[in-house]
């Protein structure tokens with residue numbers, strides 16, 4: 001499976017945000033490579049928590065910038081962030097209750113979401129910043 005890789009077209013033109021996007025991609029790729037389906041110790045739970053925390057902190061940063069700019073598509077962008085956080089939360093709960101971690105499904109879900117979000121919500125935001 002190909003991991004999500006940084007592409008220049010993902011750049012939103014805000015250095016702090018781009019930097020965090022690169023870090024998130026790296027964190028997720030590392031986490032996914034490190035744990036396989038057979039791992040059923042606390043480390044998987046900790047990895048999921050760490051990813052959730054870093055993703056949540058990143059979204060909070062973007063949302064702060066968008067609010068400061070009174071960005072008109074703020075609400076839709078924030079909704080999309082919340083969908084992913086809920087997804088990760090569901091995966092964490094699944095892991096806690098069933099001690100089951102499906103590496104391929106997790107990787108696919110996250111990579112799909114980030115690839116789509118970068119090229120839609122984050123890039124729409126970038127385009128309007130460039131034109132303003």
Ligand SMILES: [Fe+2]
Nearest residue numbers: 021058062122
């Ligand atoms: Fe982002």
Ligand SMILES: [Fe+2]
Nearest residue numbers: 062117121122
């Ligand atoms: Fe975003």
